[in-house]
Amino acid sequence: MTEPRPDSKPSPKSMFRNPDYRKIFVSVGASQIGLQVAYFSISIIAVVVLDLSETQIGVLYAMDQIALVMFGLLVGVWVDRMRDKPIIVVSEILRAVVMLSVPVAWALDMVTVWHVYAAMFLLGLTSVFFDVAQNSFVPRLIDNKRLAGGNSRIQGIRSASDTGGPLAAGPLVSLLTAPVAIIVAVVSFAVSAFSVARIEYREDEPELPEKPHLWGEIVQGFKFIFGDTILRNIALVSAWCNLSIGAFQAMLMVFLIREAGQSSEVAGFVLAGSGVGGVLGAMLVGRISKRAGVGPTAIAALAISGPGMAIVAASGPGWGAAVAFAGQVVYVAAIVVFNVNVISYRQAVTPDDMQGRVGATQRVICWAGLVVGSIVGGLTGDLLSARVALLIAAAMLFAGCLPLLRTPLRRLREIPQEDSLLASQ
Template sequence: MTDSRSGSPWRVRDFRTLFTATTLSQLGTNAGYVAVPLVAVAALDASPGEVGALAAFSTLAFLLIGLPAGAWVDRMRHRSVLIGADLARAALNASVPVAWWLDALTLGHLFVVVLLTGCATVFFDVGSQSTLPGLVGREALVGANSAVVSLQAVSNIAGRGAGGGLVQALTAPVAVLFTALAHLASALRLVALGGREAPPRAARRAPLRAQIAEGLCHVLGSPELRALVLTAALTNLGVQMVNTLLPVLFVRELGLSASALGLFWAAGGLGLLLGARCARPLAAGLGHGRTLALVGPLLAPAVLLVPLVADGPWLWAAGAGWVLAMARIGTENVLSVSLRQRMTPDELLGRMNATFRFMLTGALAVGAALSGLLGEVAGVRVTLWAGAVVASLSFLPVLLSPLRVGRAGVAHVTVSLRNARGYNPDPAEPV
């Protein structure tokens, strides 16, 4: 447990272990984010609809097993979940360059790989977010989540930039091998995690359906948590509609290189990093809820510059809009995750995180499928505009919720949890 006087997660050895393993995993994931769709576009001549279907398959697992995964994680040791998920992702990604070298790579193979990799990612993401409060203590959650989201931003920059460069230098299938090796390295690092982890406390006798329902009621029954999940889901829906067809626009319609696409996405990582680093001082001055209510309206409309992307100055304008839109997401990620972890008792963390992941990643799947469909019917530009409009308005649920007035809204959740479960999170930090 962290030193309560400093509230610093860096004093905790297990947090440092989880952080370095997540660094490796994130680098691999972000390299694959660039490489896998470019395998489809460049090596397999996929259409916009097929690229959209591939992106949808990568997130479909959260719709298929997202909710029961939360209940399963609550019953399992988190260390085993994380290691198993990373090993599975390493093996699945390694199969892509192997099949390519054997001249056996097909779109069907890619669909299977991204679907099963998504299943492993379900367990890794839910397990990682569920183990964090137990590692650092709830008083250090904002600092820990700020570090994790900053890591994700740096990984976006390094991983996606490296992914574009690897595709340019070595071809897309070979670049996927980097993803496999990074996940393998992460699994090896996680061996050192949580040697003294307590046994799971979830009630094993409770039916799975009842446990899933409890997690859903916890999230959707709270005005604050409901606003957080709706805002994040709308953000994911709009951003995914844009991201899915950017490879088609950059490489096929504008004739830009894979490196240019990687750098564009990496610029978004800079925005994510900036937002994550600003989250803690902004929340200290304004409160968590007020910061969330202000950042959305100020920065979300910047995403409307992205559909204007073209050669020359418009490429820079679109890049600036992407940076600002990602800065908003970076700030929201830190504060939203910290709020929902503080509002949830330990025995519900897995199911709460799984409910959020189910809805958020479900929005990614819907956005990818919708992007592919609109791309085929209406064209790439129209699809980008539709996604940008959705993302630009996604702040409304939080703005219209009790979170915008600060502490009052969260008191409802704290009291209800304390009365129901004897759970009393520290309410000292302003929301």
């Protein structure tokens, strides 16, 4: 079997044999390791070194997401007006520079709460460009018949990296201190940039409108999502669920270290459960969806994710870390199954020239929930406790599946194919 030409979309059978797909696959994995090490190290700095309050930690986590809410819609338009590959490469270089500032400031004894706030905000901003461009790039490389499979493989490598990142970060932080461990994140971002730079696929220059209208193009993204019944319901439910996920993520490290009394190494072990769950979810999503249908599988997975989160909140000190690890596996595996199916549906029904705007619009809607959730989670942790914040988040996440039972998603059996989409136009 011959390799497809660099400027052609790979056929379904050649998807994983295609060297360009492998390079983006490696890029995602390296980038995710960098992110996990960066987030873990900054969390340790916030909780242990700077001794921030629960509310301050909630704000810290919100800074990462505020960047997307503020600039996500603009990024979506810019991505649709530019080629994806250069955006991905530059984003990774900038992420490396932002993270390198932390160990430099540490060496100069200048690490402050405002520095970690700024680092988290800039990390989030550069991640917006990377994520939107990468999500727009993948559908150009993969036929719709293999889009769900390609997304599940990418989600699988993301999740495997989620496992390796925290597992490596815990001992690295203990051995080298958190700021020095961030060097691993810098190297990971550089590897990701190098991998994408070597992709040979030649993108066409996007066709720009004769009279570009920024806000008009942004509105088109909103109209597309809210004009599709399934996409509209997915967006609204995802925003609700991200309220709970934002609160959970903000208070998880606080709960593990301050309330459950775990060490940074054990906390890294618990966080690695998200990677194991992600790999498991990516492995199972295709098989389960084929038997039960894409929509029913997504709804059932969302229903399972809340109880998984509650298991984490119910864990205690010592061997309770194993319980928390198991809860992380269940919660994240279910979320991955949900995400792979709904993202694949969105990518399949979205025209190539709108992938950036539609993807960014979806992210802004969802990440607005993360921002609010992070702050509310921190306030709840301050007023009550981190454990109570986690339990409330778990109940909210489970409730998210209920509105979807009354939508057309419950009848969606498979991802629409390109031929059927063309025939309907």
